Amino acid sequence: MDTENKKSERELFSSKFGFIISCIGAALGLGNIWMFSYRLGAYGGAAFLIPYFLFVFLLGTTGLIIEFAFGRSHRAGSLTGIQRIFRNKSIRGANLLGAIPVIGLTGIMIFYSVVIGWILKYFYLSISGELFNQDHVTLFSNFTGSSSAIPWTILAVLITLGIVFSGIAKGIEKLNKIVIPILMLIFVLMIVRSLTLDGAMAGVKYLLHPQWEALLNIETWVMALGQAFFTVSLTGCALVVYGSYAHDSAELVSASFNTAMYDSIAALMAAFMIIPAVFAFGLDPAAGPSLLFITIPKVFSVMPYGQPLSILFFLSIIFAAITSSVSMLEGPVEALISSTKIKRKKATILIALLVIILAIPLTLDNHLFERFADLITIIVSPIGAMLLAFVAVYLYSDELLKEINKSRRRPIGQWFITYARFIYVPITILIIVLGIIFGGIG
Ligand code: TRP
Helix, strand or coil: CCHHHHHHHCCCCCCHHHHHHHHHHHHCCHHHHHHHHHHHHHCCHHHHHHHHHHHHHHHHHHHHHHHHHHHHHHCCCHHHHHHHHHHHCCCCCHHHHHHHHHHHHHHHHHHHHHHHHHHHHHHHHHHHCCCCCCCHHHHHHHHCCCHHHHHHHHHHHHHHHHHHHCCHHHHHHHHHHHHHHHHHHHHHHHHHHHHCCCCHHHHHHHHHCCCHHHHHCHHHHHHHHHHHHHHCCCCCCHHHHHHHCCCCCCCHHHHHHHHHHHHHHHHHHHHHHHHHHHHHCCCCCCCCHHHHHHHHHHHHHHCCCHHHHHHHHHHHHHHHHHHHHHHHHHHHHHHHHHHHCCCHHHHHHHHHHHHHHHHHHHHHCHHHHHHHHHHHHHHHHHHHHHHHHHHHHHHCHHHHHHHHHCCCCCCCCCHHHHHHHHHHHHHHHHHHHHHHHHCCCC
16 A cells, blocks of 8 residues: 555654653653552562562563554554554444544543643742642642642643644654653662661662562552553553654564663662652651652651752653653544644644643542543553554454564564463453452552
């Protein structure tokens, strides 16, 4: 067909490095910061790393390889890809099913934007100095769920829009190339500060002292599984779209391993920057929003040089979150561009508007926010990831394998498809079931 033309029209990442660092940026997000550190300590310390790495490298990378190859093979996102496959096989329901990954990803962007808004506000409060010597519980509960949070949500979406507006190489890739190294540098600095505080070793012990008996607890394995899938950003959409912008010469298997590896390194770094400091000041580590917005501000209030460190800290969290949110916006934007042929800027504005409109009720109502985030992370988005993997390895396996092997010297054999069909896809279904049983594992 006219794939050559399609390729030349489509903007690509300018280099393999640009592609990989953008994938790392998408993977590295709040899950690394407010979930991993807590789970590492709570589910067995160093012992948790065994199921975590097992799942990240056996399952997470499989999912990444599938999403990258699916996208690059079609030079399109999941909606278009699924539509083409179904059309070729005269199967009905392509529009409906193909829309699920896009809807799931847009849903993630909607609630993520609310949280980025909170982070922007805390960054601002760090600069103005209002963050310190406060009752942080009251501060957080008065701000979230109130109309004063709305402008911050809107600002979060506008920043993301500004990047996606400029396209792949000049927008998304450039952002990642600049901010991921800065983020890593800030992490290193903060780790040194955290580890040199008096009493930090209690936190190191919490993180590393292996409690092997945790491995006998089924919940440890379930949480490691959820963490592994969420952290590499498998949604059947975002990384399909990034894969569709990768050069033919990019080796997708190593791109997947690099994404998983650097994402895990960043998660470990986040743990060592946060937990020792929390212990040094006699606080309890927490998971989720209360870690970032209550515990950590308390730490900065009492720490020497708390203000500049707090500014740097929230800046690095903004970087982690924005490099993820651009991939969340690019997914639906690409779907809109390729299914309607409208231009990038217009598509970006339309999706951003939709996100703002849907995020406002969540900004105003914490309960609604939680219900919505659960619905998306437990049900819609895992179904999208499962669906894409299913279509890719059951209905498109020959082309998929060819795409994976395109730039490989030692081709991967048919075993990969068999493994994906009978182990990987069933586990994606298991994740949905476990998420419902445990009330969220990602
Ligand atoms: N991996 C991200 C994190 O750790 C969260 C995430 C899940 C995500 N799915 C995504 C990010 C899709 C970008 C795109 O916080």
